[in-house]
Amino acid sequence: LGADARAAFDRLIDADSIAVDPHKHGLQPYGCGCILFRDPAVGRFYNHDSPYTYFTSDELHLGEISLECSRAGAAAVALWTTMRLFPLERGGEFAAMLSRCREAACALYARLQADPRFLVGIEPELDIIYFAPKRESASAVDAASRALFAAAAGHDLHLALANLPADLLRPHWDIAWDAPKAAVLRSVLMKPEHLDWIDPIYAILDKLV
Structure with missing residues (x-):
């Protein structure tokens, strides 16, 4: 990486949120990304409800704060499987x-x-x-x-x-x-x-x- 890109990368730890998009370079033919927030309380702004959903805990559940709600679990499993085959290893x-x-x-x-x-x-x-x-x-x-x-x-x-x-x-x-x-x-x-x-x-x- 160039000096500017390296400096920005090294400051990711200070970001309020980070978007992760494994489409294309993550070898996924469909969207299966996410947004990571430093403050979990941000989830309350994405909270949604419907007559047919229920949860077994009072804690915010991914299913009620996800940006795409009932995202297919197969997308996450496909990425997990790919990363098992091609681990994120330096020099790998x-x-x-x-x-x-x-x-x-x-x-x-x-x-x-x-x-x-x-x-x-x-x-x-x-x-x-x-x-x-x-x-x-x-x-x-x-x-x-x-x-x-x-x-x-x-x-x-x-x-x-x-x-x-x-x-x-x-x-x-x-x-x-x-x-x-x-x-x-x-x-x-x-x-x-x-x-x-x-x-x-x-x-x-x-x-x-």
Whole structure:
């Protein structure tokens, strides 16, 4: 992790709440996340009732304060089983997969950063990168990003669009900000195999830009 990301990670212990989302990187094909609150009393704000629910204790029960109420237990069991197969161990198999994803993102970011036809700037902290075709203004960047998005899909390279505010990009991009935001391309290198696909991915972008 970079210095800023490391500092933020080290302060998680001070957070009032933490969202845990094992979808995708937790190898779960469906949502099975949660929000952890430092203060258990927060649960009273999520308390709900219905004529057909009952509980055997006066203590707040997960079933009456859960954000999704009667969430399927199978989702939690599936995550538990996955974590048994791929334990959260430093240097373990699961950690190696995550490391390759970040390595892939950094590799593609470096390739695009070295290409004067692209704009980058937000260095990846995990496995997500943002970039855009280089243009003179925010509106032109927006249009070029949307065009490249469509063209890439025609070559089986499926990217995403993200509308980012000028305040976030201005420190990185020396362009005319004639709009308050701009559409940019977003790529998530979320599979370890993506590291082996950096050359083909860049080749498509090189051809289309």
